[in-house]
Amino acid sequence: MFIHNIVAILTRKRVVRLGIYTLGCLGIICFCTVLIGAYYISPIASSEEVVAITIVPGSSTTAIAKHLATNNLIRSPLVFKLVVRYRGIGTQLRAGNYQLSRDMSLTRILDELKKGQIEYNTFTVPEGFTAEAIAELWEESELGDTEAFQNAIKSKELLEQYLSEGISAEGYLFPNTYKFAKGSPAETVVKMMLAESDKRWTETLADEAEALGLTRHQVITLASIIQREAGTEKEIPRIAGVFHNRLKHNWRLQADPTVLYALGDPKRLLTRTDLKFESPYNTYLHKGLPPGPIGNPGMTSIIGALRPEKTSYFYFVAIEKGKHHFSETLDEHNRMIQQIRRRRAAIKKQ
Numbered sequence: 430m431f432i433h434n435i436v437a438i439l440t441r442k443r444v445v446r447l448g449i450y451t452l453g454c455l456g457i458i459c460f461c462t463v464l465i466g467a468y469y470i471s472p473i474a475s476s477e478e479v480v481a482i483t484i485v486p487g488s489s490t491t492a493i494a495k496h497l498a499t500n501n502l503i504r505s506p507l508v509f510k511l512v513v514r515y516r517g518i519g520t521q522l523r524a525g526n527y528q529l530s531r532d533m534s535l536t537r538i539l540d541e542l543k544k545g546q547i548e549y550n551t552f553t554v555p556e557g558f559t560a561e562a563i564a565e566l567w568e569e570s571e572l573g574d575t576e577a578f579q580n581a582i583k584s585k586e587l588l589e590q591y592l593s594e595g596i597s598a599e600g601y602l603f604p605n606t607y608k609f610a611k612g613s614p615a616e617t618v619v620k621m622m623l624a625e626s627d628k629r630w631t632e633t634l635a636d637e638a639e640a641l642g643l644t645r646h647q648v649i650t651l652a653s654i655i656q657r658e659a660g661t662e663k664e665i666p667r668i669a670g671v672f673h674n675r676l677k678h679n680w681r682l683q684a685d686p687t688v689l690y691a692l693g694d695p696k697r698l699l700t701r702t703d704l705k706f707e708s709p710y711n712t713y714l715h716k717g718l719p720p721g722p723i724g725n726p727g728m729t730s731i732i733g734a735l736r737p738e739k740t741s742y743f744y745f746v747a748i749e750k751g752k753h754h755f756s757e758t759l760d761e762h763n764r765m766i767q768q769i770r771r772r773r774a775a776i777k778k779q
Contacts (some may be wrong), residue, residue, distance in 0.1 A: 556727035583617035600722025653722035657686035660751030669737035682712035690723035
């Protein structure tokens with residue numbers, strides 16, 4: 430019994446020593462972990478040198494970590510990702526342009542990325558511009574290159590999301606002013622345009638189109654022609670009325686802008702030879718609407734296509750900038766054309 434008690438006491442002492450030893454080891458490990466963590470989280474240098482970096486929209490935590498490490502702003506991409514996960518802020522890191530310095534700790538950098546230092550660009554799309562013209566404007570505005578924009582409007586994913594099968598983006602890049610983070614790719618802006626077009630096409634407009642026996646695509650196509658024909662917004666309902674009259678009587682629309690579109694929009698007046706150019710878009714040769722829009726119409730032209738003026742006119746001709754003369758008969762129309770030609774000839778002789 431005495432010996433058994435001694436053994437029990439010695440065993441308890443060993444357990445105590447082992448416990449103390451284990452706790453000591455754990456303490457050392459924790460201490461080392463804290464030191465290592467503090468090292469990786471601490472500023473990479475004491476330099477106050479400012480480093481300009483750009484976090485593009487859609488960047489993953491991994492991409493951001495690599496970008497910061499490449500610019501010598503953090504010590505370890507892995508530690509960056511671990512801290513982001515621990516703090517649960519993976520979805521809170523914002524795109525933008527940042528002015529960071531190497532004397533900033535990892536946690537301070539994260540705080541800056543959470544606050545966001547976003548610089549914005551704006552892009553204004555004029556009414557009636559074709560998709561090609563918008564792509565060129567994108568490059569002229571120094572937002573990206575033409576090819577990137579053209580590729581974006583052909584994106585299968587975007588077209589499937591917003592348009593019916595077989596329909597291109599032409600006509601659905603809604604003219605407006607768009608605001609987006611600096612450095613955003615063309616796809617982001619194209620998506621904004623398509624989404625805006627979708628939002629503007631309300632159930633009310635869809636019902637009005639159905640009442641006219643037209644699809645959305647036909648309305649947008651007609652609106653794009655009206656947009657390019659009209660000199661002023663005031664004339665849009667009347668021009669729409671002329672085209673509706675011609676469609677009802679199964680006449681050719683004979684709209685010059687459709688021929689220009691078929692020819693690639695040359696910067697010149699049309700010739701008689703141009704009017705014979707074979708294309709499904711040439712409304713001098715083919716009856717009805719062309720297969721798709723010839724530009725991207727604004728809301729006024731879309732409304733005009735749906736709510737045309739009730740008129741007996743079948744013809745119109747430009748008499749001066751922004752103004753047309755409307756006629757009920759071909760004879761009246763031809764007389765007006767002759768008057769315009771004589772007037773122009775007289776001006777040239779002066």
